[in-house]
Amino acid sequence: xxxxxxxxxxxxxxxxxxxxxxxxxxxxxxGPLGHSDGDVLTHAICDALLGAAGLGDIGTHFPDTDxxxxxxxxxxxxxxxxxxxxxxxxxxxHIDAIVxxxxxxxxxxxxxxxxxxxxxxxxxxxxxxxxxxxxxxxGEIGRGEAIAAxxxxxxxxxx
Numbered sequence: 001x002x003x004x005x006x007x008x009x010x011x012x013x014x015x016x017x018x019x020x021x022x023x024x025x026x027x028x029x030x031g032p033l034g035h036s037d038g039d040v041l042t043h044a045i046c047d048a049l050l051g052a053a054g055l056g057d058i059g060t061h062f063p064d065t066d067x068x069x070x071x072x073x074x075x076x077x078x079x080x081x082x083x084x085x086x087x088x089x090x091x092x093x094h095i096d097a098i099v100x101x102x103x104x105x106x107x108x109x110x111x112x113x114x115x116x117x118x119x120x121x122x123x124x125x126x127x128x129x130x131x132x133x134x135x136x137x138x139g140e141i142g143r144g145e146a147i148a149a150x151x152x153x154x155x156x157x158x159x
Contacts (some may be wrong), residue, residue: 001090002093003155005051009043010148012140013094021099021106022113023075023120028104032147035064035071040149041099041130045117048095048153050140053085067112078120090155092121097151102144106132109143 013019017031020039031037046058055061061084062077064070071124085092095117099106108129135142 001086001157003054003090004139005053005153005155007044007047007051007151007153008050008148009040009047010141010146011038011040012146013022013144019104020074021109023069023073023078024109024113025045026104026106026109027138036069036074036077037071039074040147041097041113041151042078042117044149044151045095045097045153046074046077047099048151049078049081049085049092049155052155053081053088053090053152055081055084055088065110070149075116075120078117081106082123085155086158090093090122091158092127093154093156094127095151097149098131098133100133100135100141100148100150102134102137102142106130 011032011034013030014033019026019028019031020037021041114125114128140146
């Protein structure tokens with residue numbers, strides 16, 4: 001059986017935070033506000049994987065009311081989710097994600113992000129596809145006030 005899940009995340013941007021995406025620090029003058037590191041890409045992938053596995057959402061497993069998750073790297077969430085997926089006898093077939101931000105340019109960072117995310121999930125980077133889009137100057141994302149990500153994950157029963 002094949003299963004698919006979708007994920008989405010959005011965070012406001014602040015000048016006193018680092019921009020973390022795909023587990024990597026990206027040079028930029030703002031970063032996402034969040035309880036953990038605010039990594040919208042990793043959070044969207046987490047939700048897509050959890051959805052495909054029928055395991056709820058990231059807030060259920062790693063609530064922002066729990067102090068143990070304060071400032072933690074979102075790659076920790078991804079590693080734990082990969083363990084929970086394996087425990088359900090599921091394997092990751094493919095992940096496709098889009099980061100929505102007006103700036104910075106993200107394409108040059110995608111190969112390293114893919115490696116980082118793949119390492120956390122213990123999968124080959126070829127199973128991850130990353131893209132970037134802008135909001136064409138509209139809304140909070142277009143004004144540079146926020147960043148968002150969408151993801152879809154496909155899982156199958158382990159063989």
